Amino acid sequence: MKDKILNTVGKNLIPFIQIFGLYVIFHGHLSPGGGFAGGTIIGVSFILYRIIFGKEFVQNKLRFSLLIRFLTIGVFIYGVMKGYIFISGGSDLHWATPPLGIPGSIISGGFLLPLNIIVGTVVSVTMYFFYCLFEEGEI
Amino acid sequence: MKVFSIIMLIFLIFSSIAVSTMKSKLGSIIVFAVYSLIMAILWEQLEAPDLAITEAAVGAGITTVLLILTLSRIRSIKK
Numbered sequence: 631m632k633d634k635i636l637n638t639v640g641k642n643l644i645p646f647i648q649i650f651g652l653y654v655i656f657h658g659h660l661s662p663g664g665g666f667a668g669g670t671i672i673g674v675s676f677i678l679y680r681i682i683f684g685k686e687f688v689q690n691k692l693r694f695s696l697l698i699r700f701l702t703i704g705v706f707i708y709g710v711m712k713g714y715i716f717i718s719g720g721s722d723l724h725w726a727t728p729p730l731g732i733p734g735s736i737i738s739g740g741f742l743l744p745l746n747i748i749v750g751t752v753v754s755v756t757m758y759f760f761y762c763l764f765e766e767g768e769i
Numbered sequence: 770m771k772v773f774s775i776i777m778l779i780f781l782i783f784s785s786i787a788v789s790t791m792k793s794k795l796g797s798i799i800v801f802a803v804y805s806l807i808m809a810i811l812w813e814q815l816e817a818p819d820l821a822i823t824e825a826a827v828g829a830g831i832t833t834v835l836l837i838l839t840l841s842r843i844r845s846i847k848k
Contacts (some may be wrong), residue, residue, distance in 0.1 A: 654822065662818040670826040678832065755830060764838040 640682035647675040651750070658746040659739040664748025671718050672750065673757025680761065697755050704752045708745065715741050773816045783808045794845055798836045805829040 655668035680688045718725040731738030762769045783803045791797040805828030812821040 655814060664819065667819070667822040670823065670831065674826060676832050677831075690847055760831070761834065761838070764835050765844070 636682055640678060643681055644675050647678070649673055651675065651754075653747055656736060656743070657752040659742040660734065660736075665746040666753055668746075669750035669753030670757055673753040676754065677761045680758075685766070687699045692758070696763040697758070697769075700751055700760075701755045702750045705757075708752070711741060711745060773809065777807055777811055777814070781811065789799070794840055795837070798840070800835060801835045801836070802829050807823060 651668045651671035653668075654663035654671060657707070658664035658668065676692065714725070717723065718727070722726075727740050728744075729737075730740055737743070737756060759769055781804065782846060784800055784807060787800050788797050788804060791848055796823045805824060808828065809825040812818070
């Protein structure tokens with residue numbers, strides 16, 4: 631689309647939406663929010679980007695091969711980490727875990743922060759794919 | 770805050786009745802977004818801010834966009 635007002639507003643608004651999504655993801659174990667809510671906000675920013683700047687421009691920036699690589703590697707790492715912590719904690723083996731840290735700081739809570747980041751990545755890419763499939767039938 | 774919650778609940782009931790009885794398809798989608806917004810306020814009143822964030826992002830954002838896209842795919846409204 632060649633609308634100047636829409637282009638300017640989108641260019642200035644989208645980074646702030648993404649920063650808020652990253653805040654919700656990274657503070658998911660301290661305050662309300664988490665991987666799903668933050669990932670949805672980042673996915674909404676991708677959808678807004680595609681609505682404003684058109685299909686051809688965004689397909690060069692957010693390539694399908696790159697996004698599907700993020701999605702599959704994220705699901706794989708999530709399965710490995712979650713299975714590790716289930717086996718380790720469920721059968722009282724007490725294998726090595728990340729440090730628990732000071733309660734209230736960002737680096738704390740063991741596996742919670744990396745799991746939140748992976749869930750946020752997978753959910754944002756999935757929301758963007760939903761929009762593309764509903765709009766054109768292809769990504 | 771109890772009076773405010775009751776007023777919001779009355780709005781919620783009216784908007785959910787209006788979604789199912791409205792003639793226009795686009796209008797019912799817009800009222801559905803209003804329903805999601807009131808529901809987010811109510812989740813916050815019920816001390817579940819986690820659900821409020823998710824309801825505001827998914828219910829009022831993604832679902833409205835997907836429903837409007839579906840309407841334009843079946844050529845009920847012009848793009």
